[in-house]
Amino acid sequence: NAGVTQTPKFRVLKTGQSMTLLCAQDMNHEYMYWYRQDPGMGLRLIHYSVGEGTTAKGEVPDGYNVSRLKKQNFLLGLESAAPSQTSVYFCASSYSLDISYNEQFFGPGTRLTVL
Amino acid sequence: DQQVKQNSPSLSVQEGRISILNCDYTNSMFDYFLWYKKYPAEGPTFLISISSIKDKNEDGRFTVFLNKSAKHLSLHIVPSQPGDSAVYFCAASFVGTASKLTFGTGTRLQVTL
Numbered sequence: 001n002a003g004v005t006q007t008p009k010f011r012v013l014k015t016g017q018s019m020t021l022l023c024a025q026d027m028n029h030e031y032m033y034w035y036r037q038d039p040g041m042g043l044r045l046i047h048y049s050v051g052e053g054t055t056a057k058g059e060v061p062d063g064y065n066v067s068r069l070k071k072q073n074f075l076l077g078l079e080s081a082a083p084s085q086t087s088v089y090f091c092a093s094s095y096s097l098d099i100s101y102n103e104q105f106f107g108p109g110t111r112l113t114v115l
Numbered sequence: 116d117q118q119v120k121q122n123s124p125s126l127s128v129q130e131g132r133i134s135i136l137n138c139d140y141t142n143s144m145f146d147y148f149l150w151y152k153k154y155p156a157e158g159p160t161f162l163i164s165i166s167s168i169k170d171k172n173e174d175g176r177f178t179v180f181l182n183k184s185a186k187h188l189s190l191h192i193v194p195s196q197p198g199d200s201a202v203y204f205c206a207a208s209f210v211g212t213a214s215k216l217t218f219g220t221g222t223r224l225q226v227t228l
Contacts, residue, residue, distance in 0.1 A: 031214060042221055045215060045216070106158030109157070
């Protein structure tokens, strides 16, 4: 049981390049999330998904796109990377019971630098 | 607009003493609060939570207190251990939002020998 895994762990991009971050979970969770963490800012929600084939915007969605084609995978795409997207990206997942609360399980993070 | 605030960026405590980490929130709709712990180069891990219908929740050395009137919660760690040295994030959520979390900026706790 690997939990939540993220690929890659590190990446350096040049401005304007594109890339996709992959998140996978093996806990059969319905909900998945992408966050970014910047110094002094805590974690901010980029996009999230409440099930296969669904996505929704979070707090800071601009410049990012996501897809949830399979329940276990949640992809985060940067079409044209900008230096402001230099950050550590965390994926998380949780159970789907919206009438109660379930903790989110986080992946180890992807450190992205955009030059 | 920072809805969840952790005003102390860092805290240093001696081993064996109590660590108290504080968190304030502004959105009165929040009804569930969580604390996450994060080590360097790792993802956050869930530590303890509390529902707004309670004012205290305890799990071993960790206790979370909630004061709804003051919109304030705190995490107490007793006794503090060197392995507790990490960044602690306070987070909040409310029903009907797909368990989305709003995080504070974190407090770095250092437990010294």
